[in-house]
Each structure stands twice: as structure tokens, then as C-alpha cells.
Amino acid sequence: MGLIGILVGLAVLIFLAFRGSSILILAPIAGLIAAAFSGEPLLASWTQTFMRNAADFVAQFFPLFLLGALFGKLMEDSGSVTSIANFMTQKLGAQRAILAVVLAGAIVTYGGVSLFVAFFVLAPMGVALFRSSGVPRRLMPAAIALGTSTFTMSAMPGTPSIQNAIPMPFFGTTPFAAPGLGIIASLVMLGFGMWWLKLRENAARAKGEGFGALIAAPDESAELAADDPLVRERATTAGSFDPSEIHSSDEATRQPPILLAALPIIVVIVVNLLMSFAILPRMDTSFLATDQWGNSSLSAVGGVWSVIVALTAAIIAVIAINFRSVPELRATMTAGANASVLPILSVASLVGFGAIVASLPAFMEVRNWVLSIQGGPLVSLAVATNILAALTGSASGGLTIALDALGPTYMKIAAEIGMDPALMHRVAVIGSGTLDSLPHNGAVVTLLSVCGVTHKEGYLDIVMAAVVGALIALMVVIGLGTLVGSF
Incomplete structure (x- = not known):
């Protein structure tokens, strides 16, 4: 009965979330359904298991959600994201419309800009660019997804995405875990995605398809998507930015020069690198082992600290550069802060649901099945993160649930067989960013809506x-990691 309860709880969560119900309501309900089938005390399951684990997630990762949303909103309202997108358009031209959109998305998201902010800036640019070059509009969402939601989210070493941050406390790793494997995975995702999109573009040109009818002004679809409650409910479980705050403040009328627009992104990358390998390792952090600081260690918090400092430095940089040009700096900061609240609570609720499921006696069957998957721990870890990300429609939610339930077990296995935890970090993150892009995923729903x-x-x-390109990259990383280890 316990296993049936887990499946029923998941079914309720998936079905009603797809229909637009709030995950804040659905997650505890689904968790309590699973607990009821196992005969567990319901109130204790909600307050002692669900809420404590959700609160732990908020305590650990809210700084990243907050700073990421603030940085994204500042980059949007300062015109910096638009400046970078326009620069790529000018340099690559209409004849390379797809590549321009992909690279523009990759640059801003690798620099720490929320993918939802990137969606709302890149979509109007993509409409103009695709229309002038005669590329079908229907290819635009895939081009934006390739640049914003694949390798810069899960594979590029040092990416400040929340997905790349989640494994760090579990495995004691840094944002630059397994950098060589991450770069190879990034090249596989980018290469396969560009090959497919170019193939589709050429087929469309051969049929004389063209862009298609301009069903709305370039900004109109984005405006409508930002105000759509259904888009908002689904989007906030899939990213760190609430789309409803997109239009809560005004954007600068004049964009900064490309060098100044890109400088905050460079700051994120450089400061993250320095904190991870030069500053934090030289600090005396022995105080963390005391009761006052939670009996922790640098390996448990260092990765998160690196990203926090990097984003803070970038926020200071973008404010200093654009202080006079942002129309309403206070409104921009408020909108960015507000944009982080619903996403962190939505993902934390998914984590709470996963905690209830993991506490049930029947979950031992699921755990044993995952660990018994043929191919070794990397394969079973990849399967676990894939399945949970697909079921929850959230890469971050699925990844956290998987590591909460199985992380200590995988660390024990790694110690026994001499495997570098950095390898498990990279496999887990890439695994979470594959099947999460199913039709009910909030990022997919938002992206299609924004693009019309x-x-x-x-x-x-x-x-x-x-999805397919990320799965191929995941198999390559698992294969190389099994043969030669982490690098």
C-alpha cells in the first residue's frame, strides 16, 4: 500500500500542477496522500518532515535565489541583456539568426542572468531576427532553450545556476566540479542542438516555408505571457524568477556599450573562480565546526559562498555602471527581490514532498531499485535525477529530492570505490536538466508562450x-567518467 500511495501522490501532483494549480497547495496534499497510504501520522508528516525539509532548503539556497533574481532584474532594466543580444545580432547577422540567439542566451545565462529574464528579452529580438532572415518562428523556442536551458544550466564549469549549486553541500564540491567533463558535455549539447536546428532550417527553406505570419507585435506575446497566471504557476517551479515581476519596473531607454554591459557577467565568472580556488581555501574556517555555526565545514558551504559573493560583486558592478540610467532603481531592486520569493517556496515545497516520500518505509523499495540499476553508481544516479526531474517538472526540485534521499548513500559508495564526488556532481546536474523539459515543465510553457x-x-x-542533446552529453560524461574518472 505504501508504494501505491507514493504513486498516487505523484499522480495528483503531476496532474493538478499541469492544470495550473499552485504547487504550494499541491505538494503538501500529495505528500499527505502518500503518508496516509502508509499509515503515517499526517500532522507530524506535514509539520515535522515536510516543513523542516522545506525550511532547510530555503535556509540553504534562498540567498542564491534572491541574488540571482536581483542580478537578472538589474541586467534587464539597465538594458545590459538587450545590449548583449543586439551585439550578437550585429556581429553574426541575419544569415546566422539561430546561432545569434543561441549564443546571446548562453552568454547572459552563464553570466548569472535568470533564464526567464533571458526569455523575455531574447524572444522579441528573435522575432525580428528570424523574420528578417526567413527562419520559421516555430524554431525560435528551441534556439532560445538551447542557449539558456542546457549547457549553461548544467554543464559549463562555474555556472552560477541553482542546479549547479544544489549538489555542492551534498558532495563538498565547488561550482567548477569536473570542468573538463563539463566542457565536453557543453560542446556535445551545443553541437547536437545546432546541427538539429540547422537541419530543420534548411528543410524549411527547401519547402519555402519562411517565418510565417506575424501574429502579434514582437513584444506582445511576451507581455501576454508575463501576465498569464497559468504561466506563472508553472514557471515558478522551474526557475528562480517569477515572470509576474518582469514588468514591475521600467527598462532604461538607452543601452550601455557592450563592454560595460558584459562587465558584470565577467565579474560573476572571475569572482566565482577566485573564491573557489584562491580565497576560500586560504581562509581559516575552523569556526564552522562549532555549535554556533551549525557544526558545518567549508566543504559543505564553500560552493554556495562562492556563488553568493560572485553575484553580490556583479550586482554592485551593474549598479555602479548603470546608476544614472536605470529609471527606477528602487523599483527594480524591489521587483527583483519579489521575483525570488515564489520560486524558492515552490521548489522548497517540492523538496518537502520528496522528504515525506523518502521517509516512508515503502521508499526503501524505490531506493533499492535505483541502487540496483546495472551500470554502476553513475548510471543509477543519472536515472534517479532524470526520473524525479521529469515527474516534478523541475530540474532543481527533482535534483534536491534525489540528493536528499540518496546523496549520503552515493557519497558512501564513492568513498568505497575511490570515485571523485566532483564526477557525481556533474552527472547529477546534467541528469536533472534532461527530462525536466517535458510538456508540463514551467520553462517550456513559459518559453512557448513568450514566443507565441x-x-x-x-x-x-x-x-x-x-532533451536529446543533453541525454547524449550525459551518456558521454558517464562513459568518460567510468573509464578515466573525473577531470
Whole structure:
């Protein structure tokens, strides 16, 4: 009965979330359904298991959600994201419309800008660029997804994405875990995605398809998507930015020069690198082992600290550069802060649901099944993160649930067989960013809405660019990691 309860709870969560119900309500309900089937005390399951684990997630990762949303909103309202996108357009030209959109998205998201901020800036640019070059509009969501939601989210070493931060406390790693494997995975994702999109573009040109009808002004679809409650409910479980705050403040009328626009992104990368390998390792952090500081260690908090300092430095940089040009700095800061609240609570609720499930006696069957998967611990870890990300429609939620339940077990296995935890970090993150892009995923729903494209028109290309390419990269990383270890 316990296993049936877990499946029923998941079914309720998936079905009602897809229909637009709030995950803040659904997650505890689904968790209590699973607990009821196992005969567990319901109130204790909610207050002692669900809430404590959700609160732990908020305590650990809210600084990253807050700073990431603030930075993204400042980069948007200062015109810096638009400046970078326009620069890529000018340099690559209309004849390379797809590549321009992909690279513009990759640059801003690798620099720490929320993928949802990138969606709302890149979509109007993509409409103009695709239209002038005659590339079908239906390919635009896949091009944006390839640049914003694949290798810069899960594979590029040092990426400040929340997905790359989540394994660090579990494995004692840094944002630069397994850098060589991450770069190889990034090249596989980018190469496969570009090959597919170019193939589709050439096929469309051969049929004389063209861009298609301009069904709305370039900004209109984005405006409508930002105000759509259904988009908001789904989006906030898939990212660190609430789309409803996109239009809560005004954007600068004039964009900064490209060097100044890109400088905060460079700050994120450089400061993250320095904190991870030069500053924190030289600090005396023995005080962390005391009761006052939670009996912790640098390996448990160092990765998160690196990203916090990097984003803080970048926020200071973007304010200093654009202090006079941002129309309403206070409104921009408020919108950025507000944009982080619903996403962190939504993902924390998914974590709370996962904690209830993991506490049930029946979950031992699931755990034993995962660990018994043939191919070794890397394969079973990849399967676990894939399945949970797919079921929850959230890479961050699925990844946290998997590591909460199985992280200590995998660390024990790694110690026994001499495996570098950095390898497990990279496999887990890439695994979380594959099957999360199913039709009910909030990022997919938001992206299609922003681009004015239906699932029927654009979803197949998203699958190929964001799912298949990531799965191939995951298999390459597992294969290389098994043969030669982490590098």
C-alpha cells in the first residue's frame, strides 16, 4: 500500500500542477496522500518532515535565489541583456539568426542572468531576427532553450545556476566540479542542438516555408505571457524568477556599450573562480565546526559562498555602471527581490514532498531499485535525477529530492570505490536538466508562450535541442567518467 500511495501522490501532483494549480497547495496534499497510504501520522508528516525539509532548503539556497533574481532584474532594466543580444545580432547577422540567439542566451545565462529574464528579452529580438532572415518562428523556442536551458544550466564549469549549486553541500564540491567533463558535455549539447536546428532550417527553406505570419507585435506575446497566471504557476517551479515581476519596473531607454554591459557577467565568472580556488581555501574556517555555526565545514558551504559573493560583486558592478540610467532603481531592486520569493517556496515545497516520500518505509523499495540499476553508481544516479526531474517538472526540485534521499548513500559508495564526488556532481546536474523539459515543465510553457508558438508547432524541436542533446552529453560524461574518472 505504501508504494501505491507514493504513486498516487505523484499522480495528483503531476496532474493538478499541469492544470495550473499552485504547487504550494499541491505538494503538501500529495505528500499527505502518500503518508496516509502508509499509515503515517499526517500532522507530524506535514509539520515535522515536510516543513523542516522545506525550511532547510530555503535556509540553504534562498540567498542564491534572491541574488540571482536581483542580478537578472538589474541586467534587464539597465538594458545590459538587450545590449548583449543586439551585439550578437550585429556581429553574426541575419544569415546566422539561430546561432545569434543561441549564443546571446548562453552568454547572459552563464553570466548569472535568470533564464526567464533571458526569455523575455531574447524572444522579441528573435522575432525580428528570424523574420528578417526567413527562419520559421516555430524554431525560435528551441534556439532560445538551447542557449539558456542546457549547457549553461548544467554543464559549463562555474555556472552560477541553482542546479549547479544544489549538489555542492551534498558532495563538498565547488561550482567548477569536473570542468573538463563539463566542457565536453557543453560542446556535445551545443553541437547536437545546432546541427538539429540547422537541419530543420534548411528543410524549411527547401519547402519555402519562411517565418510565417506575424501574429502579434514582437513584444506582445511576451507581455501576454508575463501576465498569464497559468504561466506563472508553472514557471515558478522551474526557475528562480517569477515572470509576474518582469514588468514591475521600467527598462532604461538607452543601452550601455557592450563592454560595460558584459562587465558584470565577467565579474560573476572571475569572482566565482577566485573564491573557489584562491580565497576560500586560504581562509581559516575552523569556526564552522562549532555549535554556533551549525557544526558545518567549508566543504559543505564553500560552493554556495562562492556563488553568493560572485553575484553580490556583479550586482554592485551593474549598479555602479548603470546608476544614472536605470529609471527606477528602487523599483527594480524591489521587483527583483519579489521575483525570488515564489520560486524558492515552490521548489522548497517540492523538496518537502520528496522528504515525506523518502521517509516512508515503502521508499526503501524505490531506493533499492535505483541502487540496483546495472551500470554502476553513475548510471543509477543519472536515472534517479532524470526520473524525479521529469515527474516534478523541475530540474532543481527533482535534483534536491534525489540528493536528499540518496546523496549520503552515493557519497558512501564513492568513498568505497575511490570515485571523485566532483564526477557525481556533474552527472547529477546534467541528469536533472534532461527530462525536466517535458510538456508540463514551467520553462517550456513559459518559453512557448513568450514566443507565441504552440506545443504542436515548437515542442518537437525543444525536445531535440534541450532533451536529446543533453541525454547524449550525459551518456558521454558517464562513459568518460567510468573509464578515466573525473577531470
